[in-house]
Amino acid sequence: MTLEVIDVEDWDRPLPGNDPLANEYFRLCAAGTLTIERCPQCRSAQHYPRGICMSCGATPVFEAVSGLGTVYTFSVVRQNGVPPFKGMVPYVLALVDLDEGPRLMGNIVDCEPGEVAVGARVRAFVMRANPDVGIPQWRLAR
Amino acid sequence: MAREDRTPVICGIGLSDYPKAPHLDARGHQAQALRRALADSGVRKQDIDGLAVAEAWIPGVPGSDLPETAEFLGIDARWLDGTYTGGSAYEFQLQHAEAAIREGLAHTIVLVYGSDLLTRLGRSLGTAYGRPPIGAQQYEAPYGNPTVAAYAMAAQRHMYQYGTTAEQLAQIAVGVREYAALNPNAMYRDPITVDDVLGSRMVADPLHLLDCCAITDGGGAVIVTTEERARDLRQPPVYILGTAARQTHWSVSQAPDLTTTAGALAGPDAFARAGLAPKDVDMVMLYDSFTITCLLLLESLGFCAPGEGGAFVEAGNLRKGGALPMNTDGGGLSSCHPGLRGIFLLIEATRQLRGAAGDAQVPGCEVALAAGSGGWLSTIGVSILGRSAR
Ligand SMILES: [Zn+2]
Numbered sequence: 001m002t003l004e005v006i007d008v009e010d011w012d013r014p015l016p017g018n019d020p021l022a023n024e025y026f027r028l029c030a031a032g033t034l035t036i037e038r039c040p041q042c043r044s045a046q047h048y049p050r051g052i053c054m055s056c057g058a059t060p061v062f063e064a065v066s067g068l069g070t071v072y073t074f075s076v077v078r079q080n081g082v083p084p085f086k087g088m089v090p091y092v093l094a095l096v097d098l099d100e101g102p103r104l105m106g107n108i109v110d111c112e113p114g115e116v117a118v119g120a121r122v123r124a125f126v127m128r129a130n131p132d133v134g135i136p137q138w139r140l141a142r
Numbered sequence: 143m144a145r146e147d148r149t150p151v152i153c154g155i156g157l158s159d160y161p162k163a164p165h166l167d168a169r170g171h172q173a174q175a176l177r178r179a180l181a182d183s184g185v186r187k188q189d190i191d192g193l194a195v196a197e198a199w200i201p202g203v204p205g206s207d208l209p210e211t212a213e214f215l216g217i218d219a220r221w222l223d224g225t226y227t228g229g230s231a232y233e234f235q236l237q238h239a240e241a242a243i244r245e246g247l248a249h250t251i252v253l254v255y256g257s258d259l260l261t262r263l264g265r266s267l268g269t270a271y272g273r274p275p276i277g278a279q280q281y282e283a284p285y286g287n288p289t290v291a292a293y294a295m296a297a298q299r300h301m302y303q304y305g306t307t308a309e310q311l312a313q314i315a316v317g318v319r320e321y322a323a324l325n326p327n328a329m330y331r332d333p334i335t336v337d338d339v340l341g342s343r344m345v346a347d348p349l350h351l352l353d354c355c356a357i358t359d360g361g362g363a364v365i366v367t368t369e370e371r372a373r374d375l376r377q378p379p380v381y382i383l384g385t386a387a388r389q390t391h392w393s394v395s396q397a398p399d400l401t402t403t404a405g406a407l408a409g410p411d412a413f414a415r416a417g418l419a420p421k422d423v424d425m426v427m428l429y430d431s432f433t434i435t436c437l438l439l440l441e442s443l444g445f446c447a448p449g450e451g452g453a454f455v456e457a458g459n460l461r462k463g464g465a466l467p468m469n470t471d472g473g474g475l476s477s478c479h480p481g482l483r484g485i486f487l488l489i490e491a492t493r494q495l496r497g498a499a500g501d502a503q504v505p506g507c508e509v510a511l512a513a514g515s516g517g518w519l520s521t522i523g524v525s526i527l528g529r530s531a532r
Contacts, residue, residue: 013284013285013286014272014275014283015275016275016280016283017280018275018276018280019277019280022280047281048278048280072299072400073295073296073298073299073302074295074298075291075294075298075346075347075348075349076344077286077288077291077294078343078345078346078347079290079345080286080288082286085272085288091286093287093295094295095295095394095395095400103396104281105282105287105394105395107285113347118298118299118302119302
């Protein structure tokens with residue numbers, strides 16, 4: 001399914017997509033498609049993309065996921081000396097288990113930090129840093 | 143001539159100036175710690191033929207090559223190890239050194255560490271720098287993931303899964319501070335209470351300021367040789383009874399389970415090699431980058447069952463006079479954490495097994511366990527040391 005994509009002007013956070021596989025992953029995100037790698041041989045799912053199946057060695061393919069997940073854990077970060085995060089505190093950093101299996105890091109935004117809980121359901125959207133790089137992010141699924 | 147007894151022992155330890163030493167850079171710490179370990183042991187520098195060094199990545203500081211470090215220190219090594227696994231690196235390296243001594247690849251090996259983290263970066267709580275978005279970090283760096291947040295997420299999950307409380311974590315900081323009061327060099331020595339910890343500002347929920355380790359300067363050196371060679375040296379030998387290491391992940395988002403650590407795998411290996419069990423351990427040096435790190439190591443190494451760490455701490459087991467005194471030098475939480483704390487775990491365990499820990503001495507200390515944790519609860523190295531051979 002296609003995720004909501006929001007263009008962010010003047011993206012000042014670290015910019016990923018700096019090797020061919022990551023470049024493809026974040027380009028797909030920029031088009032509204034969150035993916036995992038799926039192995040055509042053994043059906044294993046994995047994230048982050050490695051270009052080789054960690055289970056059997058076959059070449060995996062990018063597979064679109066639903067963008068729905070569950071908070072495995074999170075923290076409200078209240079101190080970070082690194083710009084631009086320094087000016088963003090407090091913000092929620094989380095690990096999200098996709099319904100399809102793999103776990104991703106992300107921020108949970110557009111809510112009060114106190115609303116986030118382990119086990120909460122979340123839905124992905126994309127912050128587009130430039131036309132080729134989309135960063136998956138999360139909101140509470142209400 | 144009889145074959146040399148190659149039982150590996152720790153024969154020398156040295157600490158450089160800490161917690162703040164603006165007169166030393168990282169190399170200065172290495173050199174000073176080495177000098178002090180040589181003086182402690184009576185080993186002559188020309189007799190050292192093996193060197194192990196781990197250097198942490200610090201932004202803006204060029205990394206140095208291992209052979210260049212050997213050159214700087216003036217060590218002609220026939221055996222070199224630069225294994226880097228974060229805070230557990232010196233437990234990993236001790237395992238390698240132990241095997242090298244047994245195998246005869248080297249006769250006298252020194253593990254050396256030095257860091258000027260405090261002088262260079264200030265008191266940052268580990269939030270002073272981010273990692274560049276390359277490799278696996280591309281999937282984390284855009285989100286603002288300071289080191290403390292990884293441990294905070296582990297604590298949050300442990301609380302959710304087992305009902306562990308902030309008060310229980312705070313007890314760890316309180317107990318370690320009691321020992322820091324006995325160490326004149328410790329960074330923070332004033333007694334603290336659970337309320338002090340809970341009242342200190344939140345850095346990353348659920349971890350407060352006083353749940354986080356100090357940022358200091360410091361360095362250390364540990365000399366390992368054969369039991370036979372140690373007979374002619376100054377100190378009683380400390381025996382390396384069992385070592386093991388394990389990695390489950392590196393990036394925190396790749397951790398299979400943040401409520402445990404690779405200690406659950408490395409611990410049984412180390413105990414099996416030593417022929418010992420957790421109940422045989424008289425004191426522990428557990429990596430205390432954050433209070434939660436100790437709790438997870440306690441559980442995963444089998445000192446208590448998963449989920450029971452909070453109650454184990456609350457019962458006072460880790461405190462002075464408790465069943466399992468922990469971090470008797472004041473730990474990373476209150477005394478010394480210049481980046482890679484692993485070597486200080488070995489040094490304090492050795493001091494305890496020599497019976498040379500002064501006011502902090504654990505009575506009748508026969509077996510000590512040091513467990514380093516590197517990265518984001520990623521790499522766990524376990525060293526079981528003893529006052530006598532087994
Ligand atoms: Zn496969």
